Amino acid sequence: MGHADRWQELERVLSGATDKPHVILLGGHPDPDSIGSALAHKRLCERLGVSATIAHVLPISRAENRAMVKLLNVPMVKMTDSDDLETFGYLSLVDASQSEQTIKVPESLQLLTVVDHHRPAAIPKAPFVDIRHDVGATATIYAEYSERGLVPFSANGNDDSVVATAMFFGIQTDTDDFAFATPNDFRAAAYLKQFSDAETLSRVGRRTLTAEAMEAVGSALRDLEVVRDFAIAGVGRISAINRDAIPMAADYILRREDIDTVVVYGIVEDRIDGSLRTRRASVDPAAFMQNAFGDDSQGRPYGGGRADMGGFRVPLGMVAETDDEETLWALVKDIVRQRVARVVPDLDKSDKRKGD
Numbered sequence: 001m002g003h004a005d006r007w008q009e010l011e012r013v014l015s016g017a018t019d020k021p022h023v024i025l026l027g028g029h030p031d032p033d034s035i036g037s038a039l040a041h042k043r044l045c046e047r048l049g050v051s052a053t054i055a056h057v058l059p060i061s062r063a064e065n066r067a068m069v070k071l072l073n074v075p076m077v078k079m080t081d082s083d084d085l086e087t088f089g090y091l092s093l094v095d096a097s098q099s100e101q102t103i104k105v106p107e108s109l110q111l112l113t114v115v116d117h118h119r120p121a122a123i124p125k126a127p128f129v130d131i132r133h134d135v136g137a138t139a140t141i142y143a144e145y146s147e148r149g150l151v152p153f154s155a156n157g158n159d160d161s162v163v164a165t166a167m168f169f170g171i172q173t174d175t176d177d178f179a180f181a182t183p184n185d186f187r188a189a190a191y192l193k194q195f196s197d198a199e200t201l202s203r204v205g206r207r208t209l210t211a212e213a214m215e216a217v218g219s220a221l222r223d224l225e226v227v228r229d230f231a232i233a234g235v236g237r238i239s240a241i242n243r244d245a246i247p248m249a250a251d252y253i254l255r256r257e258d259i260d261t262v263v264v265y266g267i268v269e270d271r272i273d274g275s276l277r278t279r280r281a282s283v284d285p286a287a288f289m290q291n292a293f294g295d296d297s298q299g300r301p302y303g304g305g306r307a308d309m310g311g312f313r314v315p316l317g318m319v320a321e322t323d324d325e326e327t328l329w330a331l332v333k334d335i336v337r338q339r340v341a342r343v344v345p346d347l348d349k350s351d352k353r354k355g356d
Contacts, residue, residue, distance in 0.1 A: 006130050007150035010113065013128040014048050017112055020089020022052040025079070025105075027096035029061040033137045034095035035074060036170030037115065039163045040142035041094050042075075047151045053088070055079045057100045068169060068204045072162045082106055095138040097124050097131060115141055117174075136185045137174035139167040143188035153195045164195035169204060178217075179255065186218030212238065216245035217252055220264050224253065227346045229280075231259045234333055235266040237325065243268050247275040247311070254279065265312075265336050270320035272332055274303075276310040285310030292339045 022045055024038045038054045045052035055077045060066050069076065079085060082104040090112040091105065097120035099105045113128040117138050120131060132141060146152050153160045171189050175181040178189070193211035220233040231253055238245055250264040254277045261283050265274030276285050285305025289312050293302040303312030314335075322328050341348035 003132070003144070007145040007148050010044070010128050010130070010145060011048065011150050013113060014045060014050055017090050018049050021087065022050055022090040022092055022112065023085060023088040023109070024052055024054045024092045024094060025085075025100060026054070026056040026076075027093070027098070027100045029058045029065075030056050030069075030076070031062070031065060031095075031170075031173065032068060032166065033139050033170035033174040035065070035069065035076075036163070036166035036168075037094035037138040037142055038076075039074065039166050040139065040146075041092055041113070041115070043159060043163050044142075044145070044151055045092075052092070053077055055084075057103045064204055068166065071200050071204060072166055074162075074166065079103060085109055093124075094142075117141065134182060134184065135188075136181050137171040137188075139170035139174075139192075140182075140185045140188040143167055143171075143191050144184070147188075147191045153192070155195060160195050161197050164192045165197045165200050168192040168196045169201060178214075178252070181217075183218040183221045186214050186221070190215040190218065210242055210245075212242040213245035213248060216242070216266065217249045220249035220253060225347075226259065227344060229258060229260045230344050230347070231256070231262040232337070232340060232347065233262070233264050234329070234336070235264060236329060237267040238273070240269055243273060246273055247277070247309070250275040250277040250309075253277075263336075263340055265332075267316070267329065267332055270316050272312075272314040272316060272336065274312045274336065276303075276305060276312075278309070288343050292343050 024041050026034045026038060042052045042054055054075060057079050060069060085106050088109055091109045092113045093099065094115050097114055097116045097118065111124065111126045114124050114126050115138055116131045117135050119133050123129065130141060135141060153164055168189055171185055172178060175185055190211040193214060216235040216238055219235045224231055224233045233253065235246060235249060246264050246266050250262050253259060253262045260280045261278040263274055263276050265272055276288060278285060289303025289305055289310045290301050293312050293314060295301050302314050303310055319328065319331065337347065
Protein backbone atom coordinates (compact mmCIF):
# COMPACT_ATOMS: atom_id res chain seq x y z
CA MET A 1 0.00 0.00 0.00
CA GLY A 2 1.38 3.42 -0.99
CA HIS A 3 1.78 6.32 1.41
CA ALA A 4 -1.16 8.09 -0.20
CA ASP A 5 -3.53 5.36 0.97
CA ARG A 6 -2.19 4.96 4.49
CA TRP A 7 -4.66 7.38 6.07
CA GLN A 8 -7.58 5.31 4.87
CA GLU A 9 -6.11 2.19 6.45
CA LEU A 10 -5.50 4.03 9.73
CA GLU A 11 -9.08 5.26 9.72
CA ARG A 12 -10.33 1.71 9.18
CA VAL A 13 -8.21 0.29 12.02
CA LEU A 14 -9.13 2.98 14.53
CA SER A 15 -12.82 2.92 13.63
CA GLY A 16 -12.89 -0.84 14.21
CA ALA A 17 -11.48 -0.57 17.75
CA THR A 18 -14.00 1.53 19.61
CA ASP A 19 -14.94 -1.11 22.20
CA LYS A 20 -12.06 -0.38 24.60
CA PRO A 21 -10.10 2.75 25.57
CA HIS A 22 -6.75 3.44 23.89
CA VAL A 23 -3.46 4.54 25.44
CA ILE A 24 -0.85 6.44 23.44
CA LEU A 25 2.28 5.52 25.37
CA LEU A 26 5.30 7.74 24.71
CA GLY A 27 8.76 6.24 24.81
CA GLY A 28 11.79 7.83 26.47
CA HIS A 29 11.70 11.42 27.68
CA PRO A 30 8.82 13.02 25.73
CA ASP A 31 10.03 15.48 23.10
CA PRO A 32 8.10 17.89 20.85
CA ASP A 33 7.77 15.42 17.98
CA SER A 34 6.44 12.61 20.16
CA ILE A 35 4.11 14.99 22.02
CA GLY A 36 2.85 16.63 18.83
CA SER A 37 2.33 13.24 17.18
CA ALA A 38 0.51 11.94 20.27
CA LEU A 39 -1.82 14.93 20.18
CA ALA A 40 -2.44 14.30 16.49
CA HIS A 41 -3.23 10.64 17.15
CA LYS A 42 -5.51 11.50 20.08
CA ARG A 43 -7.32 14.05 17.91
CA LEU A 44 -7.93 11.43 15.20
CA CYS A 45 -9.17 8.91 17.79
CA GLU A 46 -11.64 11.33 19.33
CA ARG A 47 -13.03 12.42 15.95
CA LEU A 48 -13.57 8.73 15.12
CA GLY A 49 -15.37 7.98 18.37
CA VAL A 50 -12.43 6.41 20.21
CA SER A 51 -11.45 7.21 23.79
CA ALA A 52 -7.68 7.85 23.95
CA THR A 53 -5.22 8.92 26.65
CA ILE A 54 -1.66 10.20 26.19
CA ALA A 55 0.70 8.63 28.73
CA HIS A 56 4.39 8.72 29.51
CA VAL A 57 6.70 6.95 31.96
CA LEU A 58 9.88 9.01 31.97
CA PRO A 59 9.73 12.72 32.89
CA ILE A 60 9.81 15.57 30.39
CA SER A 61 13.43 16.55 30.79
CA ARG A 62 13.97 19.69 28.71
CA ALA A 63 12.73 23.07 29.90
CA GLU A 64 11.41 24.12 26.48
CA ASN A 65 9.44 20.88 26.24
CA ARG A 66 7.89 21.45 29.65
CA ALA A 67 7.06 24.99 28.55
CA MET A 68 5.35 23.64 25.45
CA VAL A 69 3.24 21.20 27.49
CA LYS A 70 2.28 23.99 29.89
CA LEU A 71 1.50 26.63 27.26
CA LEU A 72 -0.58 24.25 25.17
CA ASN A 73 -2.12 22.55 28.21
CA VAL A 74 -1.26 19.13 26.79
CA PRO A 75 -3.27 16.38 28.56
CA MET A 76 -0.66 13.80 29.59
CA VAL A 77 -0.81 11.16 32.32
CA LYS A 78 2.29 9.77 34.01
CA MET A 79 2.38 6.00 34.41
CA THR A 80 4.35 4.48 37.27
CA ASP A 81 3.73 0.73 36.85
CA SER A 82 1.96 -1.79 34.66
CA ASP A 83 -1.17 -1.63 36.81
CA ASP A 84 -1.79 1.86 35.41
CA LEU A 85 -2.15 0.32 31.97
CA GLU A 86 -4.66 -2.37 32.96
CA THR A 87 -7.65 -0.11 32.25
CA PHE A 88 -6.75 0.19 28.56
CA GLY A 89 -7.46 -2.28 25.78
CA TYR A 90 -5.41 -0.90 22.88
CA LEU A 91 -1.90 0.54 22.64
CA SER A 92 -0.70 3.07 20.08
CA LEU A 93 2.95 4.03 19.61
CA VAL A 94 4.04 7.32 18.03
CA ASP A 95 7.62 8.33 17.30
CA ALA A 96 8.69 4.87 18.49
CA SER A 97 8.38 1.32 17.20
CA GLN A 98 8.55 -0.48 20.53
CA SER A 99 7.05 0.15 23.96
CA GLU A 100 8.90 2.03 26.68
CA GLN A 101 11.29 -0.48 28.22
CA THR A 102 11.03 0.81 31.80
CA ILE A 103 7.45 -0.38 32.21
CA LYS A 104 5.91 -3.82 31.66
CA VAL A 105 3.04 -3.76 29.23
CA PRO A 106 0.17 -6.08 30.24
CA GLU A 107 -0.46 -8.97 27.86
CA SER A 108 -4.08 -7.87 27.64
CA LEU A 109 -3.01 -4.56 26.04
CA GLN A 110 -3.10 -5.05 22.26
CA LEU A 111 -0.65 -3.12 20.11
CA LEU A 112 -2.90 -1.51 17.52
CA THR A 113 -0.95 1.19 15.66
CA VAL A 114 2.69 2.20 15.16
CA VAL A 115 3.71 5.43 13.41
CA ASP A 116 7.39 6.37 13.43
CA HIS A 117 10.22 7.85 11.37
CA HIS A 118 13.14 6.01 12.99
CA ARG A 119 14.69 2.88 11.52
CA PRO A 120 13.60 -0.02 13.80
CA ALA A 121 15.67 -3.05 14.75
CA ALA A 122 12.68 -5.15 13.69
CA ILE A 123 9.35 -4.29 12.11
CA PRO A 124 6.66 -4.45 14.81
CA LYS A 125 3.55 -6.56 14.31
CA ALA A 126 0.32 -4.57 14.58
CA PRO A 127 -2.84 -4.05 12.52
CA PHE A 128 -1.45 -0.69 11.38
CA VAL A 129 2.25 0.10 10.93
CA ASP A 130 3.61 3.15 9.10
CA ILE A 131 7.36 3.58 9.52
CA ARG A 132 9.13 5.93 7.13
CA HIS A 133 12.79 6.83 6.92
CA ASP A 134 12.39 9.58 4.32
CA VAL A 135 10.95 12.19 6.68
CA GLY A 136 12.53 14.05 9.56
CA ALA A 137 9.66 13.83 12.03
CA THR A 138 6.71 11.62 12.91
CA ALA A 139 4.47 14.69 13.02
CA THR A 140 5.11 15.03 9.28
CA ILE A 141 3.36 11.70 8.72
CA TYR A 142 0.34 12.72 10.79
CA ALA A 143 0.14 16.05 8.96
CA GLU A 144 0.03 14.13 5.69
CA TYR A 145 -2.85 11.98 6.96
CA SER A 146 -4.93 15.07 7.70
CA GLU A 147 -3.97 16.94 4.56
CA ARG A 148 -4.94 13.95 2.43
CA GLY A 149 -8.37 13.63 4.04
CA LEU A 150 -8.30 12.01 7.49
CA VAL A 151 -9.98 14.62 9.71
CA PRO A 152 -8.51 17.71 7.99
CA PHE A 153 -7.56 20.65 10.18
CA SER A 154 -9.87 23.64 10.36
CA ALA A 155 -9.31 27.19 11.54
CA ASN A 156 -12.47 26.75 13.61
CA GLY A 157 -11.60 23.37 15.11
CA ASN A 158 -11.88 23.16 18.90
CA ASP A 159 -8.35 21.92 19.51
CA ASP A 160 -6.90 22.16 16.02
CA SER A 161 -4.72 25.17 16.83
CA VAL A 162 -3.16 23.44 19.84
CA VAL A 163 -2.48 20.23 17.93
CA ALA A 164 -1.15 21.99 14.83
CA THR A 165 1.14 24.18 16.96
CA ALA A 166 2.57 21.17 18.78
CA MET A 167 3.06 19.26 15.52
CA PHE A 168 4.77 22.20 13.83
CA PHE A 169 7.14 22.60 16.77
CA GLY A 170 7.80 18.86 16.66
CA ILE A 171 8.87 19.05 13.02
CA GLN A 172 10.94 22.16 13.67
CA THR A 173 12.89 20.65 16.55
CA ASP A 174 13.35 17.15 15.11
CA THR A 175 14.81 18.60 11.90
CA ASP A 176 17.13 20.97 13.79
CA ASP A 177 15.24 24.11 12.83
CA PHE A 178 14.60 22.59 9.37
CA ALA A 179 18.34 22.20 8.65
CA PHE A 180 17.75 18.49 8.00
CA ALA A 181 14.18 18.75 6.76
CA THR A 182 13.02 16.89 3.67
CA PRO A 183 10.58 18.29 1.10
CA ASN A 184 7.82 16.32 2.86
CA ASP A 185 8.69 17.98 6.17
CA PHE A 186 8.47 21.41 4.57
CA ARG A 187 5.12 20.56 3.00
CA ALA A 188 3.77 19.33 6.33
CA ALA A 189 5.06 22.43 8.14
CA ALA A 190 3.46 24.66 5.52
CA TYR A 191 0.14 22.87 6.00
CA LEU A 192 0.29 23.08 9.80
CA LYS A 193 1.54 26.67 9.97
CA GLN A 194 -1.77 28.12 8.82
CA PHE A 195 -3.56 26.53 11.78
CA SER A 196 -0.83 27.13 14.38
CA ASP A 197 -0.76 29.78 17.08
CA ALA A 198 2.03 32.16 16.08
CA GLU A 199 2.38 33.69 19.54
CA THR A 200 2.82 30.31 21.20
CA LEU A 201 5.31 29.21 18.55
CA SER A 202 7.36 32.34 19.14
CA ARG A 203 7.42 31.60 22.87
CA VAL A 204 8.43 27.95 22.70
CA GLY A 205 10.20 27.91 19.35
CA ARG A 206 12.85 29.91 17.71
CA ARG A 207 12.41 31.45 14.29
CA THR A 208 9.16 30.72 12.44
CA LEU A 209 8.33 30.98 8.74
CA THR A 210 5.16 31.59 6.78
CA ALA A 211 3.45 28.59 5.24
CA GLU A 212 4.19 29.91 1.74
CA ALA A 213 7.88 30.39 2.51
CA MET A 214 8.06 26.88 3.91
CA GLU A 215 6.43 25.44 0.81
CA ALA A 216 8.80 27.46 -1.40
CA VAL A 217 11.84 25.91 0.25
CA GLY A 218 10.29 22.48 -0.22
CA SER A 219 9.62 23.26 -3.90
CA ALA A 220 13.25 24.32 -4.37
CA LEU A 221 14.45 21.03 -2.92
CA ARG A 222 12.13 19.03 -5.17
CA ASP A 223 13.33 20.97 -8.25
CA LEU A 224 17.02 20.98 -7.31
CA GLU A 225 19.44 20.31 -10.17
CA VAL A 226 23.12 19.83 -9.34
CA VAL A 227 26.00 20.10 -11.80
CA ARG A 228 29.31 19.42 -10.06
CA ASP A 229 29.36 22.00 -7.22
CA PHE A 230 26.70 24.28 -8.72
CA ALA A 231 22.96 24.04 -8.05
CA ILE A 232 19.90 25.65 -9.55
CA ALA A 233 16.27 25.38 -8.43
CA GLY A 234 12.91 26.99 -9.14
CA VAL A 235 10.16 27.61 -6.58
CA GLY A 236 7.26 28.52 -8.87
CA ARG A 237 5.07 31.54 -8.17
CA ILE A 238 5.59 33.40 -4.89
CA SER A 239 3.53 36.29 -3.51
CA ALA A 240 5.35 39.61 -3.18
CA ILE A 241 4.98 39.60 0.58
CA ASN A 242 6.88 36.30 0.75
CA ARG A 243 9.51 37.10 -1.86
CA ASP A 244 12.20 36.50 0.77
CA ALA A 245 11.42 32.80 0.50
CA ILE A 246 13.65 32.77 -2.61
CA PRO A 247 16.90 33.88 -0.89
CA MET A 248 15.87 31.79 2.12
CA ALA A 249 15.77 28.70 -0.09
CA ALA A 250 19.13 29.62 -1.58
CA ASP A 251 20.66 29.99 1.89
CA TYR A 252 19.30 26.61 2.87
CA ILE A 253 20.53 24.77 -0.22
CA LEU A 254 24.01 26.26 0.20
CA ARG A 255 24.31 24.26 3.43
CA ARG A 256 24.64 21.08 1.40
CA GLU A 257 28.25 19.95 1.60
CA ASP A 258 28.85 19.33 -2.11
CA ILE A 259 27.43 22.67 -3.28
CA ASP A 260 29.31 25.96 -3.19
CA THR A 261 27.15 28.12 -5.49
CA VAL A 262 23.38 28.11 -5.94
CA VAL A 263 20.79 30.05 -7.90
CA VAL A 264 17.12 29.92 -6.83
CA TYR A 265 14.39 31.73 -8.77
CA GLY A 266 10.64 32.14 -9.01
CA ILE A 267 7.83 34.25 -10.42
CA VAL A 268 6.87 37.27 -8.29
CA GLU A 269 3.98 39.33 -9.65
CA ASP A 270 5.01 40.20 -13.26
CA ARG A 271 8.71 39.39 -13.08
CA ILE A 272 11.29 36.70 -12.49
CA ASP A 273 13.06 37.08 -9.15
CA GLY A 274 16.20 35.17 -8.30
CA SER A 275 18.95 34.91 -5.71
CA LEU A 276 22.52 33.63 -5.86
CA ARG A 277 24.53 32.41 -2.89
CA THR A 278 28.15 31.28 -2.99
CA ARG A 279 30.99 30.10 -0.76
CA ARG A 280 33.56 30.18 -3.55
CA ALA A 281 35.93 33.18 -3.49
CA SER A 282 36.44 33.01 -7.26
CA VAL A 283 32.74 33.60 -7.96
CA ASP A 284 31.81 37.29 -8.24
CA PRO A 285 28.02 37.41 -7.83
CA ALA A 286 27.70 40.77 -9.59
CA ALA A 287 29.73 39.55 -12.58
CA PHE A 288 27.77 36.27 -12.59
CA MET A 289 24.47 38.16 -12.76
CA GLN A 290 25.76 40.54 -15.41
CA ASN A 291 27.10 37.77 -17.64
CA ALA A 292 23.94 35.71 -17.27
CA PHE A 293 21.20 38.31 -17.53
CA GLY A 294 22.82 41.42 -19.02
CA ASP A 295 21.18 44.86 -19.02
CA ASP A 296 17.74 46.28 -19.77
CA SER A 297 16.99 48.65 -22.66
CA GLN A 298 18.28 51.58 -20.61
CA GLY A 299 21.59 49.94 -19.80
CA ARG A 300 20.70 49.02 -16.23
CA PRO A 301 21.77 45.54 -15.12
CA TYR A 302 19.02 43.06 -14.30
CA GLY A 303 21.13 41.74 -11.46
CA GLY A 304 23.82 42.64 -8.99
CA GLY A 305 25.62 41.31 -5.98
CA ARG A 306 28.19 41.58 -3.27
CA ALA A 307 30.94 39.26 -2.03
CA ASP A 308 28.84 36.16 -1.35
CA MET A 309 25.36 36.85 -2.70
CA GLY A 310 23.53 38.35 -5.61
CA GLY A 311 20.07 38.75 -7.03
CA PHE A 312 18.24 39.50 -10.24
CA ARG A 313 14.85 40.75 -11.40
CA VAL A 314 13.73 40.32 -14.99
CA PRO A 315 10.31 41.66 -16.11
CA LEU A 316 8.13 39.17 -17.93
CA GLY A 317 6.40 41.78 -20.05
CA MET A 318 3.15 40.87 -21.76
CA VAL A 319 3.62 37.12 -21.22
CA ALA A 320 2.88 37.75 -17.53
CA GLU A 321 -0.75 38.33 -18.49
CA THR A 322 -1.32 34.71 -19.51
CA ASP A 323 -3.74 32.61 -17.48
CA ASP A 324 -1.81 29.44 -18.29
CA GLU A 325 0.46 29.21 -15.25
CA GLU A 326 1.92 25.87 -16.25
CA THR A 327 3.08 27.14 -19.64
CA LEU A 328 4.37 30.38 -18.11
CA TRP A 329 6.44 28.49 -15.54
CA ALA A 330 7.88 26.20 -18.22
CA LEU A 331 8.89 29.28 -20.20
CA VAL A 332 10.49 30.91 -17.15
CA LYS A 333 12.47 27.77 -16.32
CA ASP A 334 13.76 27.55 -19.88
CA ILE A 335 14.78 31.23 -19.96
CA VAL A 336 16.60 31.16 -16.62
CA ARG A 337 18.33 27.89 -17.38
CA GLN A 338 19.58 29.13 -20.77
CA ARG A 339 20.85 32.38 -19.25
CA VAL A 340 22.62 30.69 -16.34
CA ALA A 341 24.20 28.21 -18.78
CA ARG A 342 26.11 31.18 -20.23
CA VAL A 343 28.11 31.23 -17.00
CA VAL A 344 27.89 27.54 -16.14
CA PRO A 345 28.36 25.81 -19.53
CA ASP A 346 28.11 22.32 -18.00
CA LEU A 347 24.49 23.09 -17.14
CA ASP A 348 23.69 23.04 -20.84
CA LYS A 349 25.23 19.59 -21.15
CA SER A 350 23.54 18.03 -18.13
CA ASP A 351 20.63 15.62 -18.29
CA LYS A 352 18.64 17.89 -15.93
CA ARG A 353 18.91 15.41 -13.07
CA LYS A 354 17.19 16.48 -9.88
CA GLY A 355 18.17 16.29 -6.24
CA ASP A 356 20.84 13.90 -4.99
